[in-house]
Amino acid sequence: MSAIIMSGTQVAQQADAEFQQRIQHLKQRQITPGLAVVLIGDDPASAIYVRNKQRRAQKLGINYQLHHLAASVTQAELLTLIQQLNQDPDVDGVMVQMPVPPQIDATTVMNTIDPDKDVDGFSVVNVGRLWSGESGNFPGTPRGIMRLLAAYQIHLAGQQAVVIGRSNIVGKPMASLLLRANATVTVAHSKTRNLAAIARQADILIVAIGQPEMITAQYVKPGATVIDVGMNHNAQGKLVGDVQFADVQEIAGFITPVPGGVGPMTITGLLDQVITLAEQRAQRDDH
Numbered sequence: 001m002s003a004i005i006m007s008g009t010q011v012a013q014q015a016d017a018e019f020q021q022r023i024q025h026l027k028q029r030q031i032t033p034g035l036a037v038v039l040i041g042d043d044p045a046s047a048i049y050v051r052n053k054q055r056r057a058q059k060l061g062i063n064y065q066l067h068h069l070a071a072s073v074t075q076a077e078l079l080t081l082i083q084q085l086n087q088d089p090d091v092d093g094v095m096v097q098m099p100v101p102p103q104i105d106a107t108t109v110m111n112t113i114d115p116d117k118d119v120d121g122f123s124v125v126n127v128g129r130l131w132s133g134e135s136g137n138f139p140g141t142p143r144g145i146m147r148l149l150a151a152y153q154i155h156l157a158g159q160q161a162v163v164i165g166r167s168n169i170v171g172k173p174m175a176s177l178l179l180r181a182n183a184t185v186t187v188a189h190s191k192t193r194n195l196a197a198i199a200r201q202a203d204i205l206i207v208a209i210g211q212p213e214m215i216t217a218q219y220v221k222p223g224a225t226v227i228d229v230g231m232n233h234n235a236q237g238k239l240v241g242d243v244q245f246a247d248v249q250e251i252a253g254f255i256t257p258v259p260g261g262v263g264p265m266t267i268t269g270l271l272d273q274v275i276t277l278a279e280q281r282a283q284r285d286d287h
């Protein structure tokens, strides 16, 4: 038996068709969704991700602004730019590509973005909204994963979910969204004892640990859904996930590939959030 491969590439394309319609409705009302991305320095991986976002956003007719700042930019200069974007009526969503250079305090930056434009959902206001069950802006990767699970009709209520990784970008918000969907959620991490035994309890296993191909078949219950958030380069320079794909696909029920799994869905989650913010602007204009 071999797992069903969950194609983020395909589901992202389907999402784009839905987004096109939503954007068309907005444009009939003279509203164009606006996304401002701040990229600092010349990290090659960040440059790829930002280019992917730009390509997808512009194809959909989203008004995309890239603010590419030097690696030496000061915190004060960055905060001034964010405040300008907060005031700009054409900008619905603002995001700063992570990671940022050492002179920049990421927490201050995230909390300077207007919470209602904080399209990544990294500010304390949106984290609080997420965990208290309110509506708000939530991070793109977990949002995209929820859409991917829905597209493959993976049942969540009452299911055992194990999230390996506790980052603010993926692990913690993923746990919260799964909890909101009535899954029973365990968050495991590098200090967890008996990790393989805990992972094997999962009906849905989400892996975001940044360790190339660490998760082998012995971590996976037969038939489980395995979502690989990892993006690592192996010794041969090939892009691999945190899951040993060839090994695990023999035992899992569903599995995401790398690339073409979670990565495209991260951008889908982000674009969905931008369009939602523009729809909220349209609603405000009505009142």
Ligand SMILES: Nc1nc2c(c(=O)[nH]1)N[C@@H](CN(C=O)c1ccc(C(=O)N[C@@H](CCC(=O)O)C(=O)O)cc1)CN2
Pocket: 048, 049, 052, 095, 096, 097, 098, 099, 120, 139, 140, 141, 169, 231, 239, 258, 259, 260, 261, 262, 263, 264, 266, 267
């Ligand atoms: N401010 C943010 N910074 C970062 C986020 C984020 O959500 N907000 N997430 C990641 C990077 N990321 C989006 O920003 C991202 C990562 C990967 C992809 C993607 O399309 N991956 C492809 C492979 C691309 C490649 O060839 O290397 C795939 O998996 O198929 C898109 C966006 C960290 N920073």
Ligand SMILES: [Mg+2]
Pocket: 008, 257, 258, 259, 260, 261, 262, 263, 264
């Ligand atoms: Mg991927």
